[in-house]
Amino acid sequence: MSIRLERIISPSAAQLAELYAVCSQAPNYWQLTEGKLLPGKAAIAGWFDGSELPVGRKPDDQQIYGVRLGAELIGMVMALRGWRYPEQTMIGLLLLSERWQGKGLGRAVYEAIEGIIRSWPGMRVVRIGIIASNTPAFPFWHRMGFRETGERRRDLSFLADTILLEKPL
Template structure:
């Protein structure tokens, strides 16, 4: 078994409008195209096309009850360093929706995702008092669903349809895609 480097110390901050192009590039590199095959989160065998675009990311940045968190390597100087990870948090009633989770393929498997998830959970509790994180994952991504389950997420049994015909979400390579809804209670500290 290969020993992995320890989880990194990340700087985490909310994204602003100047960060939108870097967020789009990061998400695309983690999920679509040949660059995504450098990591294990690729959807390139399931979907062609784009995963997101600047308008969609800017809409999250502008939303009053949502934000994009950026993970920055502390070794990179300044807040303008390229992000090594990102995620979306959105208030969803008493919970928080967790999505657009991406880690640079060259940093996957080194604890960056776990560290960012922990920071996102803490931010959801701090901002909204969230009791749980909820997310959707393409159900056919059994390896990714299993990873989230190891982190405490559980399938709710709810399935949501894939938005076929809306190329903002990609161009499906198969006709059976759907989203599984996963939920994880947040860890509360006294």
Template sequence: MRHALNTLSGWMGLGPMHTEPAQLEHAPLTMRRILEHNSRDFQALVSFILANPQYRLETEQRHPSRDDALKALYELPPRAKAAQKYLWGIWRGDELVGFVEVIRHWPQAHYLYIGQLMIGQRWQRLGHGRTVLRMLAERSGSWSGIRRWRLAVVASQSSALAFWKAMSFTDTGQRENMPGYLVPLVMMERMAPR
């Protein structure tokens, strides 16, 4: 089940359109929800995923495919409903630099589950992950009953583990083995930001 993927390493943000680097330098990050597989934003997501094989190679020993983008858009964890799922593209100007997927009120009613947060390799270490989490906190702030954020990190992804710890997530001690993954997943949680 793909809902447990989280990393900030090994991805490069390449979308179908490119803005001049000088323009991108000053463009703020924006989040735009991806709702349909026949949209231009979804096609940018497919290009982003296909252009960045490192994560899948490191964790599953395979190249990414268009199916990975479809799973990010549509796949649900057990007992979750489509209305609980949100997939946002992260844009700098007209270039997709990452994406974030969340499941509202899962695995229990008071949780927000971060299924994936991917930032392109050329956009890492610029504070974008932190910015995306602030934007996510703003967007989810009106969702009643959310008290905790939860996610799973592939245990071999040391830079992702360090990032989430820096974002105040703590290791719950739970480990989950997922089919196709070479190592277990580390479950992490934090209180929902206020």
């Protein structure tokens, strides 16, 4: 069975519930990055109304996809087009339910989102920010071809600095 990315624009209550369920099935991520078990339902809804976007970005700049394996939603991925400059996309989150991690599906999801990003006119670079306390994420992103830029940012909503990585397209 292969994964499929399904774009979510204006989620229904059922889609929000599915996304919340996926988030609740990845407690290690939230614990490692934010020190809590999962985000609130309002935060998930905020991913779609623009309230969680960086200053100057609009909801159309962000694309959110549910990751399906068959009929089951097993993850999600968020990509912000034109993050620091028009040719750059920032992956805000790539999350799989913990029961599906370690099975090669993360690579398939990343390759699918990279394919979408490559289809956007003018894209040259993909970035990701990894919270330094999320040490299990670094080997995965390095295997995907990302390299640390030397940039770090501090956001008090996270347990540690965000370390930025990039990959040329």
